Amino acid sequence: MLTLYTAPGSCGRASHIALEESGLPFEVRLLDLSAGDQRRPDYIRINPKGRVPALITASGVLTESPAILSYIASMATAVQLAPCDDPFALAALHAFNAYLASTVHVAHAHGRRASRWADAPDAIAAMQAKVAENMRACFLLIEEEYLRGEWAMGSAYTIADPYLFTMTGWLQGDGVDLADFPKVADHYGRMLERPAVRRALAAEKG
Numbered sequence: 001m002l003t004l005y006t007a008p009g010s011c012g013r014a015s016h017i018a019l020e021e022s023g024l025p026f027e028v029r030l031l032d033l034s035a036g037d038q039r040r041p042d043y044i045r046i047n048p049k050g051r052v053p054a055l056i057t058a059s060g061v062l063t064e065s066p067a068i069l070s071y072i073a074s075m076a077t078a079v080q081l082a083p084c085d086d087p088f089a090l091a092a093l094h095a096f097n098a099y100l101a102s103t104v105h106v107a108h109a110h111g112r113r114a115s116r117w118a119d120a121p122d123a124i125a126a127m128q129a130k131v132a133e134n135m136r137a138c139f140l141l142i143e144e145e146y147l148r149g150e151w152a153m154g155s156a157y158t159i160a161d162p163y164l165f166t167m168t169g170w171l172q173g174d175g176v177d178l179a180d181f182p183k184v185a186d187h188y189g190r191m192l193e194r195p196a197v198r199r200a201l202a203a204e205k206g
């Protein structure tokens, strides 16, 4: 049995959806980030980084969304969530997820989590003022260069899809209009129709 620690609306939603798609047995533990659950000693023992997601497996604890998603795809036998038999396609999938983790997520985090990078109120306000612009630039790139098929990586649904879906869900709060990105908006709508996505979103409500 896998145990996923996540929080409603967080990047952990991607791993949660992937687990729902995978057919693997799992349970979800929801943390309240605004209450500081991620910094409590019992959770720090699980993930010393004090962040979600964290996945408890039979081999140990995994953190970092791209790694957790990759593990879920490797462990899933009932469905194919990554092109494991095509080295280039698999590397391209990891490149896309790495972009989401290292660039898109970081651009978003400069809003609510700007105090990670500066103390001065002016500097914090300046970083927050750039969030919409940076997220818009990221999604323009995704719209024009990367999202070519029905799913993020083309015709096959992969672990890139719940990850993109999760970050697309942040756009409105970041001051970006999803309607400016028709392909991304279509992808978001297709994701909302998937039973696994519906189950994950319902579970987040507790």
Ligand SMILES: N[C@@H](CCC(=O)N[C@@H](CS)C(=O)NCC(=O)O)C(=O)O
Residues within 6 Å of the ligand: 010, 011, 012, 033, 038, 050, 051, 052, 053, 063, 064, 065, 066, 101, 105, 113
């Ligand atoms: N690089 C990590 C980022 C994890 C992360 O920053 N998670 C956020 C939620 S989206 C979090 O736990 N924030 C709580 C905090 O910063 O205290 C990943 O991709 O999993």
